[in-house]
Structure formats: structure tokens, C-alpha cells
Amino acid sequence: MKILQINKLYYPWIGGIETIARDIAMYFNKKDDIDLVNLVCQPQGKRKKDGVDGVVTHRASSMGIVKGMPVSIDFFFLFRKLVKETDLIFIHHPFPLTYIAYWLFGRDKEVVVWYHSDIVKQKFLRKLFDPFLRYTLKKATHVFVSNKTLLQTSYILPQFVEKCRVIYFGIDVDTFRKDSTREEESNAIIKTYGTPLLLSVGRLVYYKGFSYLIEAMKDVNAQLLIIGNGPLKDELSELIRKYNLEERVHIIDPVDDLVPYYHACDIFVLPSSESSEVFGIVQIEALACGKPVINTALPTGVPEVSVDGKTGLTVPPKDSGALSDAIRTLLEDRDMYQKYSEHALIEVEKRFRKELFFSQLERYLER
Numbered sequence: 418m419k420i421l422q423i424n425k426l427y428y429p430w431i432g433g434i435e436t437i438a439r440d441i442a443m444y445f446n447k448k449d450d451i452d453l454v455n456l457v458c459q460p461q462g463k464r465k466k467d468g469v470d471g472v473v474t475h476r477a478s479s480m481g482i483v484k485g486m487p488v489s490i491d492f493f494f495l496f497r498k499l500v501k502e503t504d505l506i507f508i509h510h511p512f513p514l515t516y517i518a519y520w521l522f523g524r525d526k527e528v529v530v531w532y533h534s535d536i537v538k539q540k541f542l543r544k545l546f547d548p549f550l551r552y553t554l555k556k557a558t559h560v561f562v563s564n565k566t567l568l569q570t571s572y573i574l575p576q577f578v579e580k581c582r583v584i585y586f587g588i589d590v591d592t593f594r595k596d597s598t599r600e601e602e603s604n605a606i607i608k609t610y611g612t613p614l615l616l617s618v619g620r621l622v623y624y625k626g627f628s629y630l631i632e633a634m635k636d637v638n639a640q641l642l643i644i645g646n647g648p649l650k651d652e653l654s655e656l657i658r659k660y661n662l663e664e665r666v667h668i669i670d671p672v673d674d675l676v677p678y679y680h681a682c683d684i685f686v687l688p689s690s691e692s693s694e695v696f697g698i699v700q701i702e703a704l705a706c707g708k709p710v711i712n713t714a715l716p717t718g719v720p721e722v723s724v725d726g727k728t729g730l731t732v733p734p735k736d737s738g739a740l741s742d743a744i745r746t747l748l749e750d751r752d753m754y755q756k757y758s759e760h761a762l763i764e765v766e767k768r769f770r771k772e773l774f775f776s777q778l779e780r781y782l783e784r
Contacts, residue, residue, distance in 0.1 A: 458487035516549035564718025587774030602677035616682035621647030626690030633740035709757035
């Protein structure tokens with residue numbers, strides 16, 4: 418089977434969807450009976466072809482990213498060329514250009530869609546591309562989603578519920594276990610930032626809700642480390658200065674290995690404030706290290722991953738006061754903390770192992 422996997426961007430660009438696309442590419446590329454090729458765009462620049470991770474990746478030239486989407490005419494030329502040798506098109510949504518390209522050049526090909534989220538912020542753009550999206554969803558053999566909540570809250574998926582398949586994302590649990598080397602690294606992190614230590618990870622963009630977490634730190638006697646980069650870095654740094662939190666709130670660039678940071682922290686916080694945050698893979702990674710999670714009650718899969726009262730606490734989005742209350746509760750109630758920590762490890766083994774993710778996905782693709 419020849420699979421053409423399509424997404425906006427690909428590693429080394431860092432993002433939740435890019436992580437999933439990379440995992441899928443690396444897994445299926447090892448199969449003797451499957452030949453998977455990536456078609457993505459450059460963030461900006463000329464067309465490029467490479468073999469990162471041993472996977473052939475075609476990167477269409479792009480004039481840059483506007484409103485979260487690469488602007489690329491070259492994408493259509495590459496799609497038309499590559500689709501001729503393809504048995505199955507695997508689309509990661511949202512990427513509106515793909516649906517026009519599919520309607521123009523790929524209608525005779527089998528297609529599946531991983532529907533990661535609705536287009537939330539650019540509603541005019543959504544209306545513009547909606548007819549092409551609906552056409553593709555009607556043609557799709559399967560529509561994969563990462564959580565049950567999205568099936569209920571999406572503006573469009575209930576119309577195609579009979580072909581929707583819920584598959585939770587998975588991680589390689591063994592890679593998150595603490596060993597002697599990582600213990601030394603974790604101890605060094607604790608020595609650098611102090612305790613108790615709160616950790617949050619993600620791109621510094623509007624829907625991650627970091628501003629609410631920073632504001633919550635006014636009422637929390639702890640250290641906060643945010644790992645990420647993005648367009649809001651200066652704005653968030655200014656907020657830290659505004660609240661005189663320079664000695665307790667720190668923002669650092671993305672790191673190669675997050676595991677020592679997960680083990681070093683006491684609590685992981687996902688303060689996302691908009692429905693663009695659909696799942697939050699970093700939650701699973703923190704749970705795999707036995708860390709309770711504080712997340713927000715978004716109408717997405719976020720609270721479905723770490724469950725309120727079981728592996729952590731869930732608070733209303735955009736509520737700094739509720740965030741600070743939850744943080745203080747977990748830091749002060751050690752019995753509650755221990756219970757959530759133990760359940761975290763159990764839930765990851767039961768629901769979020771990478772082996773389970775791929776066995777389900779492979780079964781549907783074989784059909």
C-alpha cells in the first residue's frame with residue numbers, strides 16, 4: 418500500500434499534530450508492505466525534499482504562514498504529481514488547502530481523515546473551505562478523532578458520526594521512566610529552579626492560556642517553569658514583570674528531552690483557554706511520569722485525558738483564581754496528591770500506550 422500522508426508542517430517543526438504525524442510516518446515506514454510518503458509545506462521558503470527519520474518528505478514551497486496556514490501554490494503541483502502513485506491519502510485536519518487539492522486531483526483515491534479539531538478562530542476561512550471539507554468527509558472511508566468529546570462538540574462531525582473512529586493518542590511509556598542519568602538531570606533542574614516546582618509546556622500562542630497561569634502565580638508560593646517559544650513570548654515576559662514574578666516564573670526555549678523536567682516538577686499544568694487545544698499530548702507524558710495534572714474544562718478532549726478527581730484537577734478556562742486554588746490544594750493535600758500520582762501511572766498504561774494506538778489505527782487501515 419502506498420500512503421500519502423498530508424499535514425501543514427512536519428518535524429523539525431514542533432507541535433501536537435506534527436508529533437502524531439511523525440509517529441505515524443515512522444511506524445508505517447517500517448512495514449514491509451507499506452510505503453508512506455509525507456507531503457507538507459515549508460514554514461517559509463523554497464521546495465525541499467528530505468528523508469528525516471528515514472521517511473521521504475516533500476516540503477512544498479511557501480510564502481509564509483498566515484492565520485496558522487502556509488500560503489503555498491506549490492502544494493497543489495506537488496499534490497497532483499504525488500497522488501498519481503498513491504493508493505491511500507491520509508489527511509491531518511485542519512489543513513484547508515488539502516481539500517481543494519483532493520477535489521481537483523484526487524477524487525478517485527481512497528482517503529481517510531484524522532480530524533484533530535475544528536477551525537476555531539478563523540471562522541471566515543472555515544466557511545470558505547467548508548464545501549471542500551464536506552466533500553472529502555463524505556468520500557472518506559474513516560474519520561479518526563482523538564477523543565469522544567469532539568464528536569459531540571464539533572460543528573460538522575455529528576453529520577458523519579457513522580464513519581468516525583475514536584483512537585486515543587499513545588506514547589512509548591518506557592521512555593518516560595526515570596533512570597540514574599535522568600535522576601541526576603532532574604535533581605539539577607530542581608537545584609536551578611527550586612521547589613515546589615510547577616511545569617507547563619507548549620507554544621506561546623493565544624489558546625494555551627499561559628497568561629492566566631502567570632496571573633495565578635501571584636497567589637501561589639511555588640516556582641513555575643514554562644517551556645516553549647512563540648509569538649507571545651515578549652507579552653508573557655512583560656506580564657511576569659508586571660506582577661513582579663521574575664524570581665518565581667521562568668520561560669525557557671524548547672528542550673530536546675522533556676522527561677527530566679516532568680520528573681523534576683511536582684505538578685503539571687495545562688491552562689489552555691480555547692477549543693483549539695483538543696487533546697494535550699503533554700498531559701499523557703506528565704501522567705507517565707506519575708505527575709498529577711491540572712487542566713481546564715474545555716469542550717474538547719483535554720479533560721477527557723486527565724480526569725478531574727482521578728488523575729488531577731480540572732478548573733474552568735480563563736480563571737486564574739481557580740488555577741491558583743487548584744495548585745494550592747494539590748500542594749497542601751499530600752494524600753490527594755499521592756492518590757492522583759498513583760492513578761496517573763495506571764491510566765497511562767490502560768489508555769495511552771503507543772502499542773494500543775497503532776494496533777487500532779492499523780486495523781482500520783487494513784479494512
